[in-house]
Amino acid sequence: MTERKVAIVTGSATGVGAATALLLARRGYDVLINYSKSEVEARQSEAACREAGADTLLLRGDVADDADCKALAQGAVARWGRIDALVNNAGISTFSGAANWDALDAQTFQRIFGVNAVGPFQMVRACAPHLKAAQGAIVNVSSVAGSLGIGSSVPYIASKGAVNSMTLYLARALAPEIRVNAVCPGMITSRWFVDGLGQEGFDKVKALTEQNTALGRASTPEDVADAIVWLIDGARTVTGELLLLDAGLHLGSTRMQVPGKA
Template structure:
């Protein structure tokens, strides 16, 4: 077994997953970069981690497939002999509100739950024996959607609500050997959301969001990664937390001071 700690980060070719891998690499962790479709981005992220002084392994796997989840964990343990942290970041959505019921059919629900909820469970099941051996940890990348019932679509909200409930259950059942927490970001300034609704729609949503929330800003992938890394590498007495990274969304609309300029 190597002395270096090892993390598997699902969905880490870009965005929050890539930022998390890079920050852990900078702390001396070995990292597994996982992707389902974005091979070139995954390789670029892995190289950035290597440039930061870490060892990095790139593994293609769809977390909705149990056999591929097991193979992903086995690749990490086979390479380095240990697994210290699992970050369940892979996720998907469909963009459709209550005015667009046609986007919310059973197939959409099953696909989103299959990746976001069942995929998380399958990764946890594959990783638990190895995490127990080193008293490791799990961080689930959830969303404010699961805590407040707001988000890109009903299936996404349901999947993240289920992830939050599962986080609490796992924190109880896997203690004291494994800590289990979740981060729940609000709007993140990443390409994932822009790809879903288009650049123009994304900019409109971002401006409205930043005008409403108390802190007046959306999360960057690096903001979310910092919280994940704290839960992984620190936070030794923290388990069962659903950490809201929502710029104060849960507090309600910001009470902005009136503009003193004459009109």
């Protein structure tokens, strides 16, 4: 068994997952890099983690498939003999909004729910015995969509609401050995948003975010990674927390009048 701590980060080829894997590597973790489609980017993420001093394992797997989830957990244990942290980051959506109901069907809904909600449950189930032995931590990457009921599509919003509820349940069920928390970002300046919205749509939403949030900015993948790693490594008495990372979006538009503020 390695003396270094070990983390599994699902969906760690790009964006928040890649940023989290790299930050964990810099903090002394060995890291399992997971991807479903983006192999080229996943290899780049792995190379960055190795350059940061981590031993790595690159495994393809679809978290909606229970057998793949078990294989990810088994791969980490076979390689390093332990799992100290699980970051359930893999997620998908369709950017259909609420106006175009015809763009949604049961298959799309079930696929999004399978990756975003069933996937984290399956990963927790596969990793829980090893996390318990390590007195480890789980961080689910959710979204303000699950808290505020706004987002790219109805199935995405529903799936993230499920993740939030599941986080609270698991924090109780897995205590005291395992801490379970979730981060709930707003807009993130990542390729995921550009691919979903197109460059013009991305620029428009980014501008609206900057205009209508208290902090006047969108999050970067590194911003979200900072919070995830803090919940893993620094927040020793925090569990069952749904941490909003939305630059103050939940406070309402800054255009609203605040007494005593110009």
